[in-house]
Amino acid sequence: MAGSGRPAGCLLALAGITVLGIVIFILHLRSGGPVSPKPAPGTGDVSAPLAGDPWAMDRGGPSRTGAASDPPSIAGKIRWRTPLGSGSASAPAFAGGFAFIPLADTTLACVDVKEGKLAWRRPMGAIARTAAVFAAGRLFLGMEDGTIRALDARTGDALWKKATPSPVFSTPALAGGLVIAGTKEGKVLALREATGEEAWSAELGGPVFAGLAVAGEAVHAATLDGGAAKLTLESGADGWRKAIGEPLIASPAVADGKVVHASAKGTLVAFDEAGGAESWRVSVGAPVETTPAVRDGRVWLATSDGRVHCHELATGRACWQAPAGARVSASCAAAANVIIAGTWSGEILGVDPGSGSVAWRFSTGDLIEASPILAAGLLLVASQDGVLYGVE
Secondary structure, X not given: OOOOOOOOOHHHHOOOOOHHHHHHHHHHHXXXXXXXXXXXXXXXXXXXXXXXXXHHOHHHOOOOOXXXXXXXXXXXXXXXXXXXXXXXXXXXXXXXXXXXXXXXXXXXXXEEOOOOEEEEEEEOOOOEOXXXXXXXXXXXXXXXXXXXXXXXXXXXXXXXXXXXXOOOOOOOEEEOOEEEEEOOOOEXXXXXOOOOOEEEEEEOOOOOOOOOEEEOOEEEEEOOOOEEEEEEOOOOOEEEEEXXXXXXXXXXEEEOOEXXXXXXXXXXXXXXXXXXXXXXXXXXXXXXXXXXXXXXXXXXXXXXXXXXXXXXXXXXXXXXXXXXXXXXXXXXXXXXXXXXXXXXXXXXXXXXXXXXXXXXXXXXXXXXOOOOEEEXXXXXXXXXXXXXXXXX
């Protein structure tokens, strides 16, 4: 999720301050604070047809596993650097050869990934509090001004917006022609992709800052007061609800019949996706702000004390942990050969998924809060130094 100079222990100060206040404070600081909009340099449209891609949605797809079906191997060598004019705390979306990055100065940037060239920047008039997600030629975002918006992916022009009472921190999920996001008021909203018309809403009873995960005909949600819920995609009806009992600000990940949640107090929990029975629960020893990456029976996640962890998906057994060197608040991505993490010291590192040894690392000019993505055979990383990095 922007800005430097934050106190390093925000999540550790849960006692004595409301959890809601802390989370809003963290997410506000991640945006870099309000800045004056800048005009978009250039007016050219993206003329190539825009097709879907596994990383068109946050975390590599609606199940939010952080792993594409055929991920590339990444050697940690920078192919290109593209100045964006502003930092970003939001993960890029990728479709049709282009990356779309919401920036802290209230603009949206579009980058040609093959060439590493800025195609356009467009003012949005408000800070995006979520990653952009893509479907059918449209981009969808949750905004600081309390709207969920649809934009034309070729031009950045506004198509529709839906007002909610508060800023939207829940990155939308896309499935079944619906745009699904949570609100601070404790609702899950499902809007029609084409028009923004509300299809259904569901009350969860606690603020929803995490993005929703979709698996088949089910929607999985996490609430700030520690609730995990399964809803039906068709109507939002209850499937099951469970109490984790600790604040949840990270999206769940769904894989191999399990729903994995990580709490802001450092608990990793897996539920049976079908019936909701708790499969296992383990402590990782430090607060978690990141969504786990899941692939090949393993779960990888980073903790705010600067470590990357690996656990077995079936049992929760710890396999290894590796020092990242600094706090990590960006979710890991699973490439074919490494697990990728970005740190507050501005480093990107690739960790061997089997052993936890660091295979490579390089530095950017500022902290990394935007989760890295894998697209077009590259690793794409947006740094707070105002640069998008294309790494092979």
